[in-house]
Amino acid sequence: MIDLFDKIQESVEFIKSKWDGTPKAGIILGTGLGPLVEQIDVAVAINYQDIPNFPVSTAPSHQGRLVCGTLNGVPIVAMQGRMHMYEGYPLKEVTLPVRIMKALGAETLMVSNACGGLNPNYSCGDIMLIDDQINLMGDNPLIGINDDRLGVRFPDMSQPYCPKLIDAALAIARKEDIVAHKGVFVAVAGPNLETRAEYRFLRTIGSDVVGMSTVPEVIVAVHEGMNVVGFSVVTDMCLPDALKAADENEIIAIAKEAEPKLTKLIMGLLGEMA
Amino acid sequence: MSESSFQQSAFELSIKQSHQFIANRWNKRPRYGIILGTGAGDIANAIVAEEIIPYPEVPHLPASTAIGHKGQFVCGTLVDQPIIAMQGRFHLYEGYPVDQATLPVHVMAAMGVTDLFISNAAGGCQPDWIVGDVMMIESHVDFMYRATPRMFARTVHGRPLTRSDLYDVARIEQAIVHARAEDFQLHRGVYASMLGPNYETRAEYRYLRKIGADAVGMSTVPEVAVAATYAMRIMAMSIITNVANPDQLVETSGHDVVDAAAIAAPKLRSLVENAIKNTED
Numbered sequence: 001m002i003d004l005f006d007k008i009q010e011s012v013e014f015i016k017s018k019w020d021g022t023p024k025a026g027i028i029l030g031t032g033l034g035p036l037v038e039q040i041d042v043a044v045a046i047n048y049q050d051i052p053n054f055p056v057s058t059a060p061s062h063q064g065r066l067v068c069g070t071l072n073g074v075p076i077v078a079m080q081g082r083m084h085m086y087e088g089y090p091l092k093e094v095t096l097p098v099r100i101m102k103a104l105g106a107e108t109l110m111v112s113n114a115c116g117g118l119n120p121n122y123s124c125g126d127i128m129l130i131d132d133q134i135n136l137m138g139d140n141p142l143i144g145i146n147d148d149r150l151g152v153r154f155p156d157m158s159q160p161y162c163p164k165l166i167d168a169a170l171a172i173a174r175k176e177d178i179v180a181h182k183g184v185f186v187a188v189a190g191p192n193l194e195t196r197a198e199y200r201f202l203r204t205i206g207s208d209v210v211g212m213s214t215v216p217e218v219i220v221a222v223h224e225g226m227n228v229v230g231f232s233v234v235t236d237m238c239l240p241d242a243l244k245a246a247d248e249n250e251i252i253a254i255a256k257e258a259e260p261k262l263t264k265l266i267m268g269l270l271g272e273m274a
Numbered sequence: 275m276s277e278s279s280f281q282q283s284a285f286e287l288s289i290k291q292s293h294q295f296i297a298n299r300w301n302k303r304p305r306y307g308i309i310l311g312t313g314a315g316d317i318a319n320a321i322v323a324e325e326i327i328p329y330p331e332v333p334h335l336p337a338s339t340a341i342g343h344k345g346q347f348v349c350g351t352l353v354d355q356p357i358i359a360m361q362g363r364f365h366l367y368e369g370y371p372v373d374q375a376t377l378p379v380h381v382m383a384a385m386g387v388t389d390l391f392i393s394n395a396a397g398g399c400q401p402d403w404i405v406g407d408v409m410m411i412e413s414h415v416d417f418m419y420r421a422t423p424r425m426f427a428r429t430v431h432g433r434p435l436t437r438s439d440l441y442d443v444a445r446i447e448q449a450i451v452h453a454r455a456e457d458f459q460l461h462r463g464v465y466a467s468m469l470g471p472n473y474e475t476r477a478e479y480r481y482l483r484k485i486g487a488d489a490v491g492m493s494t495v496p497e498v499a500v501a502a503t504y505a506m507r508i509m510a511m512s513i514i515t516n517v518a519n520p521d522q523l524v525e526t527s528g529h530d531v532v533d534a535a536a537i538a539a540p541k542l543r544s545l546v547e548n549a550i551k552n553t554e555d
Contacts, residue, residue, distance in 0.1 A: 132477040138419035140469045144369035155472040184477045205481040219472055 002147055004092065004099065007053040011096075012103045014052050015077075019044045019068040024273055026101030026226075027071075027078040027266065028217060030113035032255025033233065034063055034080045036263045042069040048081075054100075055083045055093045066097075074270040077101055084213055086191035091141035095220035099150065102224040108165070108273070109221040109228045110266055114255045115211035116193070116246075117234040118203045119183060124237055125258045127173070127180045127265065129166045130230030133215050134186040134207060141216045142223055151223035160222050165229035165269060172268035178261045183208030185232055187215035196240040209234060231265065233258045285373065285424070288334040292377060293384040295332050296358075300325035300349040304356040306550060307387035307506075309363050309378075309497060311394035311513070316539035317546065318361045323350040329362070334377060336370055347378075353550050358382060365492055367471035372420045376500040380424075383504040389553065390501045391546050395535050396465060396491035396512035397474065399483040401519045406537030408453075408545070409461040409489050410446045411510040416495050417468050425499035440502055445509040445549055452548045458541050463488025465512055467495035476520035489514060509549055513538040 021043060029036055048054045048064045056064060063080040070076065083094045098109060115128075122128065146153040166182060173180035186202050188194065190212035194202065202210050209232045221228045235251040235258070236244075302324075310317055327347040329335045345362040352359075364375035382390070398407065446462060453460035466482050468474070470492035474482070482490050489512040501508055515534040 132475050134475065134477045134481055138417075138469075140367065140471065142471050143367050143469065146471070153471055157472050157475040157478075160475060186477075205484055206477055222472065 002145055004096070005147055005149055007096065008099050008103045010052045011054060011100045015046065015066070015068070015100070015104060018046055021068060021075045022105035023068070023075045023077045023101065024106065025074065025076050025108040025110055025270065026098065026106040027076055028082050028097075028109070028111045029078060029080055030082065030213060030233070030255075032114055032235070032252040033112050033259050033262055035256065035259050036266060037067050037078060037080050039263055039267065040067055040069045040071045040076070040078060042067055044068050053096060055089050055096065072267045072270040073274045076270070077104060077106065082213060082217075085137060085139065085189050085216065086212055091139050091216045092144070095141040095216050098217050098220045099224060102221075102226055107226060109217070109226045110231070110269070111214050111217055111228065112231040112233065112262055113211045113214045114235040114251060115185065115209040115232040116236050116238040117209055118199060118238050119181070119208040120239060122181060122208065122234050122237070123179070124234055124254055126234045127178065127258065127261055128185070128209055128232040128234065129169050129180060129182045130161050130185045130214070130232055131166060131182045132184045133160060133218060134184060134205065135215045135219070137187050137189045137215060139189070141220050151225065155219070155223045157219075157222060160218050160228060161230055162227040165227060168272055169229060169231075169265050169269055172265055176264050176268070178264065180265070181208070185214060185230065186210050188212060193246050194238065196243055199238045199240040199243070203240075210238065229269065231262055233262060288377060289380045289384055291333045292335065292381045296327060296347065296349070296381065296385065299327055302349070302356045303386040304349075304358045305387065306352065306355055306357040306389045306391070307359070307382040308357060308391040308546065309360045309393065311363065311392070311493060316536070317393075317543045318348050318359055320543050320547070321348050321350045321352045321357060321359055323348050325349040334374070336364060336374065353547050355550050358385060358387065363493060363497070366418060366420055366469055366496065367492055372496050373422055373424055376425070376496045379497050379500040383501075383506070388506055390506045390508050391549070392494055392497055392508065392510040393542055394491045394494045394510070394512050395515040396489035397479070398489055398514040398517040399479060399487050400461075400463075401517060403461065403514050403517050404459070405514060405517060405534045407459050407461060407514040408538050408541050409463050409465075409512040409514060410449050411465045411494070411512060412441050412446055412462050413464045414440070414495050414498065415464060415466045415485065415487055417466055418495060419469070420496070421499065425496065425503065440498055440508060442507045442509055445507065448549060448552060449509070449545050452545060453541070456544055461488065465494060465510070466490045468492055474518065479518040479520040490518075511542060511545060513542065
């Protein structure tokens with residue numbers, strides 16, 4: 001991990017040469033959730049491949065642009081599309097953008113994903129504020145010699161998601177008449193979706209939703225000492241005893257449909273930060 | 275020569291070279307080996323040291339980077355028996371490949387070690403346990419996903435090895451009787467090994483407890499798996515350095531863990547000394 005520090009500096013210098021703002025928050029937009037970018041007063045949008053050390057996103061409906069500007073009056077950087085472990089990237093690379101966001105000045109990370117719902121009380125299109133997480137990816141982005149300039153060797157994970165931000169988001173959801181839950185996100189490596197037996201297992205161990213991202217980014221955000229708020233958009237229901245085959249296009253369509261709700265919540269939170 | 279047999283012979287050579295280096299400094303054939311975990315370095319004080327060898331001096335071994343770990347072999351005697359101790363160990367979260375992290379166990383086997391003691395610092399999943407308690411590991415759940423062919427024994431003394439053979443039951447019984455006589459609490463339970471380095475979330479603690487884990491840590495399982503391939507008699511102990519109560523979780527830091535381990539150090543020493551004194555020939 002010792003080489004990360006210099007890489008981060010290099011990427012930050014490049015981004016700063018294009019944009020001189022200091023973001024208050026970094027936003028990661030998951031599958032089908034890119035349209036939030038339309039609300040951003042864009043100063044500059046940089047393709048991932050142009051940023052030194054930045055990995056390139058290959059997942060469907062992930063555009064691969066770092067959008068810098070202001071959203072609801074607050075300077076932000078947003079990742080339109082993210083990198084996943086299942087694309088073959090080492091977790092250190094997947095999470096490098098989070099470290100870059102922090103180095104640019106972002107104290108808050110807002111992360112979103114499309115996920116499968118395990119809690120039978122949830123419905124497709126619902127939003128879940130992530131209260132806690134389980135890492136079943138079989139890997140960790142912090143493995144290696146620790147760089148104390150970035151964070152501590154053994155980060156505490158008793159409260160990876162900021163309770164104040166969760167409560168604020170839930171209050172906004174109530175006001176806007178949006179169905180929002182609070183629950184546990186479990187991350188698996190993917191890329192195949194789970195079997196019925198795996199869904200039963202994940203539900204039994206206490207998960208409400210399952211996805212293939214977010215956990216590595218949040219571990220790194222905690223390592224960096226950031227405040228984190230996480231939004232899971234339920235794009236298919238994974239009820240093992242009444243399971244329908246997952247359809248990628250349908251998942252993306254549902255994410256797009258739910259996206260305005262996510263936009264309202266993120267804009268609302270930013271409004272309170274302004 | 276195929277690639278895999280080349281790698282195999284290169285690995286055998288590393289074991290031989292590391293062993294030779296240590297034997298040149300301390301030429302005894304210890305029956306006992308001990309791996310001292312986070313904060314339990316105190317027990318090394320009870321060893322009458324004859325030779326101390328820092329890891330970086332030994333060929334093929336990296337330097338240990340964990341908090342509270344010194345990173346050296348202490349060669350000498352404990353209750354008058356020759357012993358080689360690892361003061362500080364290699365963790366997978368430090369980024370070492372598992373075969374390199376467990377190389378010292380191969381070296382111990384080459385030196386003649388047949389009885390291995392292992393200690394670690396672990397989070398307790400049982401809310402009624404107390405910081406500083408010790409748990410005898412009777413079984414484990416491996417969540418490290420890093421097993422290699424060198425960590426699987428085919429046979430031990432002509433019979434197939436099953437995982438239930440890993441932790442010596444007689445040693446556990448002996449320790450429990452001893453703890454009663456010495457009047458301290460000693461638990462017996464299942465150790466879950468995680469990659470780390472971050473501590474567990476509340477949801478992860480709930481999950482681990484649900485599936486039967488009593489303590490959770492970031493070491494030991496790779497070492498045990500390798501020791502088992504040499505049919506070593508294994509006694510492993512977890513020092514409970516924090517008690518995870520997911521519904522009322524407090525923060526954990528590396529330094530708290532080291533402080534809490536100090537409470538358990540005398541118990542650990544007593545258990546190991548008792549085991550050595552009561553080893554039949």
